[in-house]
Amino acid sequence: MDKKIRVVVAKAGLDGHDRGAKVIAAALRDAGMEVIYTGLRQTPETIVEAAIQEDADVIGISILSGAHMTVFPKILKLMQEKGIDDVLLTGGGIFPEDDIKKLKEMGVGELFTPGSSTTDIADYIKEWCKTHPRN
Secondary structure, eight states, X not given: OOOOOEEEEEEXXXXXXXXXXXXXXXXXXXXXXXXXXXXXXXXXXXXXXXXXXXXXXXXXXXXXXXXXHHHHHHHHHHHXXXXXXXXXXXXXXXXXXXXXXXHHHHTOOOEEOXXXXXXXXXXXXXXXXXXXXXX
16 A cells, blocks of 8 residues: 655744635645644744654645745755755745746745646645655
8 A cells, every 4th residue: 555645734924824725735635645734823943843743745835925935945944954855845825936936946846826726736746756755
């Protein structure tokens, strides 16, 4: 039996809008993944720690606050420092195209904007995990 993909879904910072994160968490569960939702107002440190404790394959950040150019690089740095740079960091929210390009160049995975299909998100995660197996 294949190991279930484990996804930590988190809301970083002061952003209090969690409907999207909850919709994604439910969609990923429906797609056969194990989802750990950390809740609102998490710090990059608590998100990375949750990913380590939960042996996550994926960290999914939902962010609508405009702090994505601070939050994602900080999480990436912490992931590298903690030795979990084999975990996918992806996310969703409102991002200018230029910022998406910059974040991807830094090592962030696909970023999904409003209107993205939950099926496309689940398929992306499954494909990434298939092509980047963890030990």
